[in-house]
Amino acid sequence: MLMKLKFLKIEFCLLIILTIGCASSNERDAFDRFHEEERNSYPYADKSQVSDQPSEIDENSTLADHLAYAALNNPGLKASFYRWKEALEKITQSRSLPDPRFNYTYFIKEVETRVGPQEQKIGLMQTFPWLSKLKFREKIAVENANAMQQKYEEAKLKLFFQVKKYYYEYYYLERAIDIMRENIELVKYLEEIVRTKYRTGKEVYANVIKAELEIDILIDRLKSLEDFRKPVAAKLNEALNRPADTLIARLEPVSEKQIEFSEDELIDSLMENNPELKILDYEIAKEKGGIDLAGKNYFPDFTIGAEYIDTDEALNNTPDSGKDPIMVMFSINIPVWYNKYRANEKEAHAKWRAANNSIIAASNSLIADVKMAFYQFCDARRRIRLYSNNLIPKGIESLEVTQKGFEAGKIDFTDLIDAERAILEFHLSYERALADHAQSLARLEMLTGKEL
Template sequence: MENEIAIGYRKGEAGNSSPDDPKSKFYNLTSSFYLLITTLFLLSFSSFGQSLGDYQRIASENNPGLQAKYKEFEAAMQKVPQVNTLPDPSFSFGYFISPVETRVGPQRAKFSLTQMFPWFGTLKAQGDVATLMAEAKYQSFLDAQNQLHYQVAAAYYPLYELKQWKKIEQKNIDILQSYKTIANSKFKSGAAPMVDVLRVDLMLKDAETNLSILDQKEKPLRASFNQLLNREEGEAVLIRDSLEAEALAANFRRDSLLTNNPVLNALDLKIQASEASELAAQKQGLPKLGVGLDYAVVAERSDMSLADNGKDILMPMVSVNIPIFRGKYKAAVKEARLMQESYTLQREELVNSLSSGYETVWFDMQQQLELIELYENQLVTTQQSLNLLFSAYGNSGKEFEEVLRMQQQLLKYEKMMATAEAKYQIALAKLHYITAKTE
């Protein structure tokens, strides 16, 4: 854009236009206006395009842990064709070193092909087990994605809190510097003691040190956030300037606490898979049927002429695999039943945990809302008290220590307000996680 403006200005010179020419001034003003509008648009677009939701989407696309969860689901899906397909047929070949003599000639070689078939419904049951376990893996992936979104939020809002603290601390430094100027002026005029200047100096050094520590704290917080997005540790993170903490209706999203939770869904699917596994184990303990075909190569007899002399032999066969040793089949059935009981108990435990977790998070949110309201009122009162004290100091030159104390109290409430806002948003993100909100 700057190059375009410069080119436009040189074109004006080529047309014998001076910088003082009205047309040239119009081109310069117009170019500056477009530059300003474009800059504001890009800044607003960048801020809008990098909301917390955008960061969560980036994390969903790039986080290696989440990608690993999805690969587990894809791998589990490949288990289905492995277990619901017939076993490979068996082929054998034999050559008679000493030919077996028959009426129509000696047997030279023999070919055998056999295919075993498990009991009816066995393959379907095994396929159901694999399919249900794969669906459970997908639910685990969805839970990992929801958990990742919560982790991104839990790493984002401390950055917001830090940004607010830095702004508050810088404002405090500016105010203290103005106080120092006033205290110096009053000391020179003999209206206030030198100790007032020294007190401000001490507080200024404290504030500057605090700001330096906050600057250093930003690096690890930003690194932790970018790590969730699988980005460079030092990449910039755009943080909102303000947050809104709105009171929610009672029992907000509680109806979805136990209906759409991926972990509960995964356990339900595992229970179904265990039931299908029990059925599969029972069917595996039933006989297996085999169908085969034998083909024998017969050479011709040379010592006589016979009907069918040298005719090859074709023999269909049927076989039965009888599961006599029942211990392993009984153990497989018992294992499936025990896993059903285990998953049922895990589900019951998770329901209790979700219910108590909801109450804990809800309490935390209400607590932060009350604190925010308290700090808002305290800030108004403290600011009014500070204004009165400062007016009294301007008139009498006394009570400067009380002015500084009240200024630090104001600073304290402002920081506590920012912390409460961040904690509320983190608690809200946790509520969205345990109620499985995906948007």
């Protein structure tokens, strides 16, 4: 009996293996991409490897170090990474057969037959979906895994943009604070000149009050800038997965990047590389697989099996006494609920049409975003050159001339304060333009999916 059962089991397993086959090339490619990303982005997962990623951020860290640290430690990005892995593991499940069914029957009262009493019955059954059902289920799972990969890439790009955005914003605040402190010292120096002149009767007391008011205004603006550093630092620390009140080390200087690209080139890169559009491309392919799968619901699944009956020896010397019968079974389900299958097919077509319209809407929105970011990039570059080449040099010259004229008693103190305010705003606007230029470039990189 045991030998017969073993033979029956081997035949059944061979039938299942031949039916379900091996992993497809698309499945293998999807897993290969995941393992490559795992090795590149999370080398610490293997404790035997020594990672060259920065273990901490300090005053010597560059922007690239901040990005690498964020990629390695940000929990949101890790969550996207493991959702990708989750989707990959569903591929094998989707192409697998249902579990085989094992039946055992023990005859409480033995069934008497000519060749002897039947004592027990053992059976195995396996259900096989209609041809191509497993293939389409696997296709849907593969396309879903590909979409999850692009969601991971999208999360990485958004994370890098967040790091860059608040990195540049924090740098701007540092520079603005330095400039504001320098101007406070300048106005304090001018206040002393005014007070000295007032004591000698060469200046009116109203100008002393003006100098004091100007200092108070500058101190108030300085306090606002210093306070604003805290929430900006918290947002940067959030991306780096550090406590919100962690101190930010002195950042490396930001300068204008001398790069040239056209709006059309940016839009081409957007259409080719943007992860959001790739996600929707895979969604369309997935919903197309859903249509194909829904069309197979009209066809039946079938079940095959085998049963073995253990028969004892007959009491008399009967031919074939104790011979154990083996039976083969076959059954199918009958798909008679046409309206249900038709509704499922309509649902699949509706999802496919929705995905097609979603990618059109997303394309329109993203192209508009690129145009806006490109305008901001160009506008910031224009302002950088305006302030650095024209306004700041002329403002410095104007302040020097006005200060000399005031000290000589030829220019009113109000004109001196106006010149000081102008050069202050020119310097702040220049630093703001540098930060805007870097932030808009970072946004363009996020939208186009590549470093520019």
